[in-house]
Amino acid sequence: MWKRTIPFKVDIAGVIEIMGSSLYSRIDTPIRELIQNGHDAIMRRRTADLEYSGRIDVVQNVDRGTITFSDDGIGLTAEEAESYLGTLGIGITGILKGRQGLEAAEHNTGSGDDLIGQFGIGLFSAFMLADRLSVESLSVAGGEAVRWEAGPGTEIQLSQGTRTTPGTEITLTLKKHLEKFASEEQLLEFAIKQFADFIPIPIHINGASARVNVIQAAWFDSTLQRSDVEMEIASYFDESPLDVIPIHTASPVTIQGALYVSPQRTPGFTDDSVVAATIRRMVISRNIQDLLPPWASFLRGILELPDCSPTASREDLVRDQHFELTRRVLSDAIFEHFEELAQQQPERLEAIVNWHRFTLAGSALAEPLLRKILRDSYRFLTSDGELTFDEILKKSEADPIAESEAEYVIWCNADRRQEAYLSELFRSGQSICVHAIRSFEEGLLAALIADTTDAIVDLRIASPSSPGFAESILGMHDLEEATPDWQEYFDASEVKVSIASFATSQPVMAFLNERYELSKTLESLKNTGDIPRGFQRLIDAHFDAAPAGQNEVILNRQHRLIGRALSKGTRSPLANVTRLLVHNALQSAGAQTPRGAKSQLADDLDWIAEMLWGRD
Structure with a gap:
């Protein structure tokens, strides 16, 4: 038996490769990491000197192919440079924030509350851009300056530095194929604005007097008017918000910022609800998922979330208990805002709902709280104009004589082809018809x-087969199914035939069944082999569980021609005329004509011509 203690060996080139290919998703990430180092150094110095402000400078050198990041922060001693800069996974910020334990923290002073970094890997990310890295630093506590220099290998050179003022200067000697970062200022500016636009420290490029980052943003200030926030959001995001939701909470989690309703319509439910998130004003990501409710894909904005933790790459947030609590607080705040809007500015809420109708109607099927908001703000098309659900309810009181149980009966039509026809029918009576012809509306109406x-x-389809429709809406009486011989006579038309008494001016009434029409279309596609087998199995299972039914036709026994035809039977010449009238009614309603019915129609027309004029 034997054992041996050996040290861990780190392949620096391998670690850098992992950073570039697996940890970080962007080649300009080192710019963020180095600005973050400067930020933390400045914030540490501010805790000891209240009159000190600090700044960060980024300078390009085209001739040398370098970028230099300078700050006038707390600086490093030679001992700190040796301990922290050359050890992957240990950083001063991480120690101050408690990540490396109490023992390490005892040797450092200051608070980590305003610091961003914590993992001790940021400096090494510079090797994604650079072949060589040098650090010049002088501690604000005094002592001599230190120079730290390294390539992608394992050796680090430490020597006396030449810096004369407190702070740190980091120079990247760029890889040949990345020297554009030393010549193209817009690349640096874009990265800085993407990551560090809001950190409370001015950042200057190439000695310019004007800072490149915004620093102050109205949405982080809880004292400003909503109109000021709205104007700044419109300017920053280059779109005019339909509404702004300021969010400032201190408990149970701290959140500062604002969301806004985007005027950009989201095309579907494949879009994620995303928001930009900062931690101590450094942008973690502009596309944080899962933080906003899934239905709110039209919301955008920026939120400061100091209680959340960044991942090691600092490109996302850790999905822990703090994230989940923040998610719940945001969801409550969004619902509360829209409820307040419903009470104080209902017209504005209706405009938002109308603009994002598709997303809201579909999402509300699974969101009771969202349905509560839509109840008085979502307008359905009806035979009496556009109405909210509560307005529909008021106009749908049931006839207590005809209805023994239902207090309200809502008639619904889901077929766009029958919208005008049914509206005309309902306008002559006391009831209204809801045309749930847009996406998700029939389900939303049922859920409400x-x-x-x-x-x-009681929700009922506006069709003669629904209880009470023939009597109360159509004014029919004595409705009954046609006798088997008449039903068989119309078999080729694939309709359900009934007989009733109603206004003598109309011989036939036709009503379409949307599910039946859909089933015939799908059957046609099935016969041509255009539907994949998996989808076909789902379709078959759906219609097996809920049969499609048929289109419906009602013959008016009060009409002179129809009454005479019914009395003479299906062998009478008037039966052919009746079948022609049924075909006309179905076609006018928008029904597809089955192949067998087309052939039968031609025969009927020939027969009628023969009866009128005789054979040639």
């Missing part, structure tokens, strides 16, 4: 009815 627990509400 299910939410109405203080009354019995």
Whole structure:
């Protein structure tokens, strides 16, 4: 038996490769990391000197192919440079924030509350851009300056530096194929604005007097008017918000910032709800997912989230208990805002709902709180104009004589082809018809009815097969199914035939069944082999569980021609005329004509011509 203690060996080139290919997603990430180092150094110096402000400078040198990052922060002693700069995974910020334990923290002073970094890997990310890295630093505590220099290998050179003022200067000698970062100022400016636009320290490029970062943003200030926030959001994001939701909470988590309703319509539910997040004003990501409710894909904005933790790459947030709590607080704040809008500015809420109708209607199917908001702000098309659900309910009181249980009966049409026809029918009576013809509306209407627990509400399809429709809406009486011989006579038309008495001016009424029409279209596609097998199995299972039904036709026994045809039977010449009238009614309603019915129609027309004029 034997054992041996050996030290860990680190392949620096390998670690850099991992950073570039797996940890960081962007080649300009080192710019963020080095600015972050300067930020933390300045914030540490500010805690000891309240009159000190600090700044960061980034300078390009085209001739040498270098970028230099300078700060006038707390600086490093030679001992600190040796301990922290050359050890992957240990950083002063991480120690101050408690990540390396209490023992290490005892040797350092200051608070980590305003610091960003914590993992001790930021400096090494510079090797993604550079072949060589040098650091010149002088501690504000005094002593001599130190120079730290390294390439991508394992050896580090430490020597006496030449810096004469407190702070740190980091110079990257860029790789040949990345020397554009030393010549193209817009690349640096873009990266700085992407990552560090809001950190409370001015950043200057190439000695310019004007800083490149914004620093102050109205949405982080809880004292400003909403109109000021709205104007600044419009300017920064280059789009005019439909509404702004300032969010400033201190408990149970701290959140500062604002969300806004984007005027950009989200095309579908594949879009994620995303928001920009900062921690101590450094942008972690402009596309944080899972933080906003899934239905709120039209919301954008920036939020300062000091209680959340960044991942090691600092490109996302850790999904821990703080993230989950922040998510719940944001969800509550968004719902509260829209509820307040419903009370104080209902017209504005209606405009938002109308603009993002597709997303909201679909999402509300699974969100009871969202349905509560839409109840008085989402307008359905009806035979009496556009109405909210509560307005529809008021106009849908059931006839207590005809209805023994339902207090309200809502008639619904989901077929766009019958919108004008049914609207005309309903305008002559006391009831209204809801045209749930846009995406998700039929399901939303049913869900809103299910939410109405203080009354019995019955949702019925505007069709003769629905209870009460023929009598109360169409004014029919004595409705009955056609006899088998008449039903068989119309088999080729694939319709359900009924007989009733109604206004003598109309011989036939036709009503379409949207599911039936859809089933015939899908059957046609199935026969041509255009539907993949997996989808076809789902379609078959759906219609097996809920049969499609048929289009419906009602023959008016009060009409002179129809009454005479019914009395003479299916062998009478008037039966052919009746079948022609049924075909006309179905076609006018927008029904597809089955192949067998087309052939039968031609025969009927020939027969009628023969009866009128005789054979040639």
